[in-house]
């Protein structure tokens with residue numbers, strides 16, 4: 001038996017999952033959990049459900065399932081709550097999202113219908129393309145936070161939850177840079193009371209969660225908890241936080257391909273990425289202010305993987321462009337094209353074309369499940385503040401001040417698994433392997 005290095009509380013009782021935004025990603029996640037539990041489908045793409053983790057030497061052939069190795073909550077113990085600016089229940093919202101096939105949704109109809117969103121905290125200045133009718137009213141942002149706290153406590157009580165977790169799966173908010181109001185917890189709380197325009201709805205949700213010590217994960221590129229104010233609060237109340245922006249689709253491919261080209265010292269002078277998508281997310285991103293938030297998140301990836309400052313000859317002149325085009329006929333079935341202009345030995349040019357016909361929410365749903373379970377694990381293990389080891393799941397990973405984020409998917413995976421090994425008192429795996437030749 002390995003001695004557990006980090007003291008981890010057992011995952012007893014129910015884990016309440018509070019989802020902000022009951023749209024395509026969230027309903028695909030909830031429906032997927034329900035379908036898996038009923039044996040109607042398999043949770044493909046989820047590291048917590050299907051992944052294995054090697055322990056010890058290669059000669060030991062010890063690779064248990066992740067879920068058998070670390071004490072995670074079971075899918076059966078999840079109960080769901082949500083907020084949305086539309087009153088549609090999860091069944092109606094799933095039908096509208098058009099991700100899952102109608103007959104699959106019908107099989108889950110009764111269970112999905114009971115998930116009715118609570119009134120949301122909404123500010124049209126942050127999402128101009130949506131007109132939410134199912135929204136809370138209050139004089140101040142502080143009062144809105146108190147109303148969210150009431151929702152949370154009521155949910156905990158009604159569903160008899162042992163622990164809680166919050167995840168942002170709502171629309172991408174308009175781009176904001178950190179302002180004075182985000183610089184400290186005091187200024188933030190003052191800003192809540194004075195309705196500071198720089199406090200976005202996502203920050204109010206996060207504040208309500210963190211104040212109660214509840215883990216908060218951010219699936220969109222919004223600033224949200226990436227500020228000193230909310231990071232201070234997370235430390236104070238011992239809440240784990242992570243973000244930003246689920247790593248799916250084109251960016252997932254980018255963080256798989258770019259590390260390979262970089263490893264082989266192949267130069268790149270152009271990377272043009274174009275997308276078409278037709279879901280509500282695409283509609284929101286059609287607004288330049290909201291697209292800017294997404295663009296920043298998508299653009300940052302290549303720089304830290306390729307490190308042009310270390311390899312100016314190879315990557316110093318890289319022209320990187322990302323386009324997202326709203327195209328309703330495609331719905332959630334996004335299509336992306338990447339054209340990569342690269343060069344090799346003696347500067348001879350080559351081209352690589354990637355055409356990914358993906359399903360956005362199908363890629364995002366297992367990430368939501370993993371994050372919910374791993375953030376809960378982190379909380380029970382006493383880990384607080386930014387959880388960099390969960391970078392694996394994000395396009396713009398949050399890191400400690402002064403650090404650059406690691407975008408390489410394989411390094412992120414190693415970091416995640418080594419963190420799990422470390423928590424459980426196992427040796428990290430370095431892949432050095434000299435012992436086999438001694």
Ligand SMILES: NC(=O)c1ccc[n+]([C@@H]2O[C@H](COP(=O)([O-])OP(=O)(O)OC[C@H]3O[C@@H](n4cnc5c(N)ncnc54)[C@H](O)[C@@H]3O)[C@@H](O)[C@H]2O)c1
Nearest residue numbers: 021023024025084120169170171172220246248280281360
């Ligand atoms: N699908 C992916 O692969 C993927 C990848 C990375 C990030 N994301 C992000 O995840 C989020 C959800 O994506 P989606 O495809 O489900 O979008 P969606 O438009 O289908 O769902 C978002 C939901 O959030 C609701 N909403 C908006 N503002 C809200 C608020 N203030 N409070 C509560 N609800 C609010 C909307 O009404 C909508 O129902 C988006 O921000 C998207 O950019 C998605």
